[in-house]
Amino acid sequence: MATRAAPPRPVRIVLAKVGLDGHDRGVKVVARALRDAGYEVIYTGLRQTPAMVVDAALQEDAQAIGLSLHSGAHMTLIPAVLEELRRRQATDILVFAGGIIPDEDIAELKRMGVAEIFTPGAPLQGIVEWLRERFPEVES
Amino acid sequence: MPERDLAAEFRAGNVRGLARAITLVERRDPAVRRLLAELGQPRPPVVGFTGAPGTGKSTLVDALIRHWRALGRKVAVIAVDPNSPYSGGAILGDRIRMQGHALDPGVYIRSMGARGHLGGLSLATREAVRLLGAFGFDEVVLETVGVGQSELEVAAVADTTVVVMAPGLGDGVQMIKAGILEIADVLVVNKADLAGAQRAAQELRTMLNLAPRTEWKPPIVMTVALSGEGMDELEQALARHRHYLEGSGEGRRRMQARLREEAADLVGQWAREAALRLLEADGELGRLADESPYVAAEQILSRLGTGGERAEARA
Structure with missing residues (x-):
């Protein structure tokens, strides 16, 4: 084990499925890739409302929210998450998304x-590299 | 990270301030100590839940939250999941089974990775419990997967430790092997509607009868967390144990042991940080360590003892 004086600072990311959409294979694969890249992934599970996702991100002190959508409702649900972040004064939390x-x-x-x-x-590596650029302080 | 007035956010009841403060605890940031000094440190009672993966801990906790909320009590949960030993990353998934309380401001759920806590998980959870108390939570649940040693660290923090089992996950020998019976104040056989539940309870009873006699005999509660069956019995068992802790003086003894343990943990952590700094800054000391870590350690200890490093260790 490496000795180090500075505490580790894992980046915490909430991954969520919003709305009526049961296709969670993709989000689970991404969760695993992020774990293997040293991130702490908080997976909230299926059928979340925008308010639930934002509430989870606030409680978990997450730096980013990743939304997975395969339902076609992305033009309704993703803006609703952004709006909820504005309402809770948490627009510093990064939002990214994946899906069809x-x-x-x-x-x-x-x-x-x-x-x-x-x-x-x-490619999963592309997601990991993109996050590394956004959060250069992550240890992994 | 921008400086935030966390104390003001606490007083305003801003969840984000609490969440950020717990992150600081995880990072061992000394700002937390100043914050706690400012807020006072009420310590809410802590119930620990541990057991093998898939025994239904999160579902049980979800049901327990519902019970406490019905009584008007504010509940916080710290859910500890393992980190990858290779990448340090983690998938923290306990929230999935605690959805019944989403958007209830009287419930706070925080996921934590078990590894990567300098000074150990118990140091971080103890401080997190104080923060939760300062924020106004009446009950704290500490949930951890019983796969390694983290559940023992958590038992050192909890007032009441509940060990959760389910039928079909091994026989009584597994239980004594794991050493997990020794930390249990309450035993739960969850998924009691499945075949083998009665046998699991019977084996537990046998094991308990072999254990040395103590004043408190851990009750065995059968539950079906999904349907809520047995939850009344579980709540009664928790209340009885709390009553026992208060009445027998055991609660006071445990509290005292915990505080002393924490003081020792803090010394260990600060000394380690100071030692790492010394080894980095002093080339000669580093070379000494390359030769013999023991000799170097003795020198470091004697230098820490003079107090020059102590202030630095706390910085």
Whole structure:
């Protein structure tokens, strides 16, 4: 075990499935990849409301929220999460998303404040590297 | 990280301030000590839940929260899950089974990774419990997976330790092997509607009868957490144990032992931090350690004892 004086500072990320969408294979694979990259992943499970996701992120002191959507309701649910973050004065929490999201919606969601969107086929390493750039202080 | 007035956020009841303060505890940030000094340190009673993965701990805790909320008590849960020994990362998934209380401001759930706590998990959880008390929570639940030693550290923090079992996860020998019966104040056989539950309870009873006689005999409670069956009995068992702790003086003894243990843990942690700094700063000391860690350790200890390093260790 390495000796070090500075405490470890794992980045904490809430991963959530919002709305009526039971397709959780993808989010679980991402959760595992992030764990293996040294992140602390708080997985909230299925059928979360935007308010529940934001509440979990606040209670867990998470630096980022990752949303997984395969239901087609992303133009309703993702903006609702952003709105809830504004309402709770927590817009410093980074929001990223993954799932089946068409290109034209991606541009619109990014304009609204989503930091990045990963579509099917995105390599796991790409997600990890993107997070590393956003959170250079993570130890892993 | 921007400086926040955490004490003000506490007084305003801002959950984010509490969450950030617990992060500081996890990072061993000395700002927490100043915060606690400012807020006072009421210590709410702590019930620890431990047991093998899949025995239903989180579901039981969820049911218990419901009971306490019905009584108007504010409940906080610290759910400890293991970290990967390789990457240090973790998947913390206990919230999944505690969804019944989402958006209830009287319930706070915080997931914690078991590893990577300098000075140990118990040091971090003890301080987190104080913060939760200062924030106004009446009950604290500490949940941990019984896969290694973390459950023992947690038992050292809890006033009442509940060990959760389920049928089909090994026989009585597994239980004495794990040493887990020794820390149990209350034993729960969950999933009692499954085949083998009565036998598991019987084996537990046999094991308990072989244990040395003590004033408190851990009751065995059969529950089906999903349906709520047996929850009344569990709550009564917890209340009886709390009553016993208060009436027998055992609660006071445990509290005293815990505080002394914590003082020793803090010395260990501060000394370790100071030693690492010394070894880094003093090349000669480092070379001495390369030769013989024992000799170097003795020198470090004697230098710490003179007090020059002590202030630094606390910084």
